[in-house]
Amino acid sequence: MSEQTPILATGYFLGAVLAAAMLVAGLSLAAALICGVAALAYCYLEISSRKAGIVHVDIAFVLFFTIYSLNLPIFAHISPKDLSLDIVDRGLLICIFCHMGLALGLIFVRFRSVSVSNNGISSSYQLSARQINIASYILFFVGLVGSVVAVMATVGFQAYLGAGYAGRALLKREAGPIEIGLYVCAVSLIAIFSVGLIDGARNRARLFLYCATVFFVAYVAYLGIRRPMFLLICGLFSAFSIIRFRPKISGACVVVLPLFVILSTFAHYRQVISSDGVAATIDFIRDNASVEWLDVSDNELGAPFRTLYDEIPFVDKRGFGLGISYLSSPVYMLPSFINGGVVSLSGEYTDRHFDPRFISIGGNMGYFPATEAFYNFGLSGCLVIFLLMIILLGRINIYAFENWRNNAFGVTIFATIIPWLAFFIRLDFGSFAKSVLYSQAIWFMILYCLARSVRREAEL
Template sequence: MKKNIAYSISSIELILGHIFLTLAACVFIFYWLSLSTEVIISAFGCFIFGAILASYRSVVSIFSISTICLLALFFYSMAIPLHHLVYSDYDSEGVSFVTINCVAALLGLVSSYYFVGKPNFFAKQLYKDELVFGFVTVSLGVIALLIAISVSVGFSAYLSAGYAGRALIKREVGPIELGLYYSIVGFLFLAYSWLYDPVRKRRMLGFFLILFLLFFVIGVSYLGIRRPSFFLILSSLSMYFLKVRGRVSKKLILFSLACVFLFGIFASFRQVLSDQGVMAAFSYISGHFNLTWLDLSKSELGAPFRAMLQVKDHWFIDGFQLGKSYMEAFINIIPSSILKFSASLSEQYTKEFFSADYIAIGGNMGFFPVAEGYLNFGTIGVFAEFFLVGSVIKYIENKAIVNPRPINVIWYAIVIPWFFFFLRTDFSSFLKSFVYSILPVFFAYALCYPSFSQRQKSYFSFTIPKRATNSE
């Protein structure tokens, strides 16, 4: 793959890079001088130029997974600092401290994108049908969900439990909703067949995809959970953005932003929706909606940053863990019913900083990988963690562009929603969820197509290498 990767840097990128590094240096200098406002403003500019640089590193431009992941880090890193810039209702020193570590994470991401490089060209693909595998996976995912519910607590108890009750059920009996995630991956294989088929229109398949998407989102929303719907919609959009090479209509951009915003405020009314139904939810929204719902720094976007603010004066003073939480994450993959080795950082954080009543109703505030990186190795650890994560993201992106066979495109599609989840929790919780929610489907795919890696050359032909431009 190395021969298909471009490492050259344009003169515009050099100028943007100098501005980016200057702003990053200013962030740390202003922190050393205890200038909180200047730290926030410099960090904001640093993220903006970092996003521009990331778009230059991708032939899909701003709609690439590498750029959108960087923007996700921006939203989670800057929501509270920008709020504090206006209202000054947080500890300035604490906000500055967390902000500089978020900038270290940004530096790690951008550095990894340049280290890995970008593809020189798009491949011209000879279509391969994955319809059967997609339909089977969707069906088995739904069946697995139904069996898990019926065997564990029964449909009546599950549906009548409400959002909080279902959270407690999952805590007691395990992840009974894994089938939803298997169905999502199966859906993506079907979406791949529909998007990448150069000959047949497949209207019936398109109709099925739309119908499944609607029923899935409505059903999952009724249960009061948003992650599966969020994963399904963002993964589908990621695949589409890759297929059209970033040439996205304004209507679809607005739709994408609206979806992200709705997922952000969903927590404000999901318990009412799940417990009392759609009409009660509409009544609740009309009677309780206020502008504070629009300030996502108080809810979705602010939670990870606040986690680092809260543990700063309690956990960081005990010294660095030197990789302890990362090593424990691999042991914690073992089901807790077999071996409960250690509590994840998100569990420790929730138990230490939130009431027993909150935990009793299913509350879990997650964590922040920036905080985990610092907890293990300091600011250098934050940079290193996001450099490694960014390298994986960029590698997956390049593979999907240079060789867009089904497995590469599916990996590409799931990166953005899983990166959002990565930013909301600790490595142990992320790894365990990923292993059980996603890898079984890819393992099944490998069993179904054991010699596909040897046969892939017969499915693809490549265009004459052509340097990618930003307009591509």
């Protein structure tokens, strides 16, 4: 058991309290920086003390939330933006209370040391390497064919690629199965990778993994979509970490930081790579790249906080929702033709704040868990909701390390949880739950059933 966890979490909490005090005193930029340093210091020190790889569900959520919650307040006080700093500071205070909730919850998360040779889940629930590989091959091609057919049968590749940024909107509104298919492909590749790490990859499986991964990355880049690529890269990295307890933090930074820059600036050149290819993209980056590209608050990393910025005045007028968005989530998760027309909180937000012409091409800003907590229960609710959330994530993390490490199917589930935490921060709870259900949970059940249907024979 990590004895340092309560101490580190308490330090994180005190850092958030100090940030709140500085914000009240009018030192907004310092408050955001101190809160960020406290959160990142906790992540670094807690990972070091656990000595079990660098990818953990609870710590990943703290890291993702820190990036999304603090980047806009920091940049808003560094470079001028068309925003009211008073509302930005109110949003910052809400996010600091969320950090307090995370820190308090982490005090109760006691990660127990796990042996590298831990056998994990009972063998009666194990799937053989052959079973998982064959099922994964099938699902990879099902997902790939589904994604291609979805585009060809609806908007067409030429229309999609020529539509620029609106092409992504066409994707979501008219050809939704393409993105689901790409998620299925990514999960299949993560499963094959996990089998190889645990049981040793046969040459055929290794060759398929390499070729399919290269093709998948090229195809997704061609379509100009980030999320499936992020799911695959983050999933592979997470699977490697939980199985091998590597790499070290310093080694991970060499990989993660360049990937973060590439993915966070991808919006600037996604249309070029989709329509003109890699060579033209390199020329475009060389000729147009600037320091402004590094201001991540102006792209999708700043979008969650902007929903909070927009909703604060609305909540002031309307009052709190008292949990209505959480309670309506199970109904919203049902297919649209039977859910009675229930709209997600992010859908309501989009209708309230954006021009119908923007909405008509699929434009939206997503949502933010901090915004949803404030929308429902106010400032104190943010602390409580995030406290309960991090305790749940901490328990999931502990269970995964104790039971799934030598089970490729379990490792695949764990590895996909990590990137979906980043997606969760861009959504409200109902939209997140529905997305996970239809693009991941159902397909994990299908993968398991397919694998169980394959006979347990000697490895080919």
